[in-house]
Amino acid sequence: MKYKDILLSIVLNIFWGYVWIFLIYHILGLTELKGNTLIIGVTLIIVGTILFGEIIRRINPLFEYKINHPVKIVGFLSFGIVVTCNLYLITF
Numbered sequence: 001m002k003y004k005d006i007l008l009s010i011v012l013n014i015f016w017g018y019v020w021i022f023l024i025y026h027i028l029g030l031t032e033l034k035g036n037t038l039i040i041g042v043t044l045i046i047v048g049t050i051l052f053g054e055i056i057r058r059i060n061p062l063f064e065y066k067i068n069h070p071v072k073i074v075g076f077l078s079f080g081i082v083v084t085c086n087l088y089l090i091t092f
Contacts, residue, residue, distance in 0.1 A: 009062055009075035017054050017082030025049055 014041035027048055057063065065072050 005062060005071045006074055009071045010078045012060065012062075013075040013079040014082050017079045017086075020049070020052055020079075021083060021086045023052060 023047060027044045028041060031037045031044065034040050062071055062075065
């Protein structure tokens, strides 16, 4: 385990966290123009999140690590912190 891998994991997952937040904003903006906003919005968010996760899984250069490797754990935490902070700032 190298510190370079940890730093790369943190930076990449922070970036992917912001990209995911922008995806959700875009989906919510599109569904405001339609009828049945809740049904369409939730469906698009679920499908978009599944596709987004699959793309990240395939693009990420740190894919070969197991799920409990410290590099992956740090990456998941950085992604979660970015998303949680943005969602907190949105709601309050």
